[in-house]
Amino acid sequence: MRILGIDPGTSVTGFGIIEGGPKPRALDYGAIRTTPGIGEAERLVKIHSQVRHLIEAQSPDVLAVEQVFFNKNTRSALAVGQARGVVLLAAAQAGIPVHEFTPLEVKLAVTGHGRADKQQVGYMIRMLLGLKAVPRPDDVADALAVALTCLQTISTRRRWQTALEQEVPG
Secondary structure (H helix, E strand, O other): OEEEEEEOOOOEEEEEEEEOOOOOEEEEEEEEEOOOOOOHHHHHHHHHHHHHHHHHHHOOOEEEEEOOOOOOOHHHHHHHHHHHHHHHHHHHHHOOOEEEEOHHHHHHHHHOOOOOOHHHHHHHHHHHHOOOOOOOOHHHHHHHHHHHHHHHHHHHHHHHHHHHHHHOOO
């Protein structure tokens, strides 16, 4: 299974593409950066275009995206929500299923601790994917963490489904 993980943002949108299996591996990862000072609409067009390109080039089976975390900075949350919206649009246009995860779910899945800091998440991403270094910026490590969370969730659901099917009398 190939998963495209996205950590949305209008300045930096992190992405990570992983291939599932007994030992998951990173196929590609990086950041979509937009130019400060250009209009919001142009930034969103760039994010949408780059995500569409990633989908076309990598053919993921599913897209995993981090949900917007609402904190005290409403303006920042709205901007992230807009970036997230164009990511969801790109997935819908390509007919790819979307899985959404909260930051708490991602940290818990990757580190075992829902309140882990960025450094802990980055370290675990490096270890779990066998990378030489922690991906930078943090948005890239977060995107890979979202993809791994999705892989773990899908794998667990499949195991449960198989177990339930074996228990049902035929």
